[in-house]
Amino acid sequence: MTLMGPQPRYRQLAQTLINEIETGRFPVGSLLPTEFELCEQFGASRSTVREAMKQLVQRGLVDRQAGVGTRVRTANVSSPYRQVMTRLTDLQRYSAQTELKILNTKTVQPAGELQELLKSTAGQTWLRAEGIRNFGRRTEPICFTEVYVNPAFRAIQGLEGRALRTPIFMLIEQQFGEQVVEVQQQIRAVALGARIAKTLNAPPRSAALWICRHYLNRRGEVIEAAISTHPGDRFSYAESFVRDWEVT
Amino acid sequence: MTLMGPQPRYRQLAQTLINEIETGRFPVGSLLPTEFELCEQFGASRSTVREAMKQLVQRGLVDRQAGVGTRVRTANVSSPYRQVMTRLTDLQRYSAQTELKILNTKTVQPAGELQELLKSTAGQTWLRAEGIRNFGRRTEPICFTEVYVNPAFRAIQGLEGRALRTPIFMLIEQQFGEQVVEVQQQIRAVALGARIAKTLNAPPRSAALWICRHYLNRRGEVIEAAISTHPGDRFSYAESFVRDWEVT
DNA sequence: AAGTGGTCTAGACCACAGG
DNA sequence: CTGTGGTCTAGACCACTTC
Secondary structure, eight states, rough: OOOOOSOHHHHHHHHHHHHHHTOOOOOOOSSSHHHHHHHHHHOOHHHHHHHHHHHHTTTTSEEEETTTEEEOOOOOOOOOSSSEEEEEEEEHHHHHHEEEEEEEEEOOOOHHHHHTTOOTTOOOOEEEEEEEEEEESSSSSSSEEEEEEOOGGOOSSOTTEEEEEEOOHHHHHHHHHHOOEEEEEEEEEOOOOOOHHHHHHHOOOEEEEEEEEEETTHHHHHHEEEEEEEEETOEEEEEEEEESSSSO | OOOOOOOOOOHHHHHHHHHHHTTTTOTOOOOOHHHHHHHHTTTOOOHHHHHHHHHHHHHTEEEETTTTTEOOOOOOOOOOOOOOEEEEEEHHHHHEEEEEEEEEEEEOOOOOHHHHHHOOTOOOEEEEEEEEEEEEEEEHHHHHEEEOOGGGGGTTOOOOOOEESSHHHHHHHHHHOOOOOOEEEEEEEEEEOOOHHHHOOOOTOOOEEEEEEEOOOOOOEEEEEEEEEETTTTOOOOEEEOOSOOOO
16 A cells, blocks of 8 residues: 655654554553564564654654663654754853853752752752853853752862863763763843852842753763853853754 | 773764864865765675764764765864753743733834844835733733744734734744744843833843744745743743763 | 664665766 | 665674563
8 A cells, every 4th residue: 555655664654653652552651562563563674663763762752772672751742843953052162162260169968949959868968169151351251150069979170270161060971980961951030149240240130141050860860060140241042943853 | 081882883983984074084065975985995884884874964064965975064073072952842832831912913124133133134024923921820921022024924814812822933834834944042131121021010120031033944044033021030941951972 | 581672784776966 | 877865675693681
């Protein structure tokens, strides 16, 4: 039969599986049929089936693991429209073009809100560093930054007194061999507090961009968290999303 | 010292090609050897070579076209570290969970800053709409939005007087068949202006999140631009990046 | 030990772009 | 027309997880 259209078979196959995930035939948390089963069911070669699987992985619908199988992560495909992805953000160039000067470091035991923010358990002792970021010869600093480092890595070297051009999470990766596999980021607008305003030589109560980044390892543990506060007239955040797959 | 297990051949091959692109052996704009040539040179099967090619495409280093070849787009790999990608942003759920109520529409001829923002030529007549966005039964609106629609699509239907649950760019896609392939986004912190503050029932001069989105078609033309202003205590922007390929 | 996905091979046919 | 990348097949071996 076929003749479903100009789409290659792996796309048709992927779309079929997406539909079946959406309609609950494969509930979230369950395992999809194995590659070989799918080969039989669809009469396709393993390469074609694998290409279809890649589509599902790319859309974040499933996780695959050798020896286990293909597990459904979420059934939320919303509309098939625009599922866009950022290709480039300033995360990359930011640190290279600016300098972070560490003002002080100390250890803290997070409690209350901070403990929640760091997903820390009670009694853990984190490393806390404060710093300001500058852009080249520009006189006014770009932002005030507070960094919290997971107790496991609080022996990190090379912070104090330096002008860092390398992101701190990268120092951790280098010194401890721990890989950051996910970065979560939250952005909001806040009024500049008196202390930070003074440090940055900016007007108190003026609008500022508040950015909190969590750096997670493979197990989802917070390796590091950084909170940056940027006076509104000194920084803007830009990113770009591209349509990653065709509308089917 | 981080120990890395042996990499699969397609990764080694990709890394080799990346190095050669970086060092100028394959200048920007030139064609890489064909798949079959690479098969010979590296003694690998075509599947392996193609898998390596996918890595280069994924990193945005090359463009491929059947009948032409593999052309080098850029040699800029920056650091091999974290090239992270957002997997999910509120771009997706935002419109579905909130309602945009259009307050008014009119046509404008952008000049000065606005003309630059829209990348418009002089004399073009764009459609301008103002609206406020609400979240469910919540009393206070989330943001004030001004939308600019490219002259080619200013005949768009279904804006006025509706409570939109569909992004406007999607309406354009549906009504005109024009595909949005890229979304550019800029975020900054601003002080809330008097007029918007009054419309949103928020304190004037308080901190607000300013988000400007450009929706581009395949030729890079601005189909639509939207500027949203969110009082600081009513909205925050969250996104997540995952490491897309292994460090080599 | 059995089964999974990850990698790899050596073929094949196709649509498309170029001379 | 020739050659390109895009798709597809039917095998194979491996590392890993699970039992």
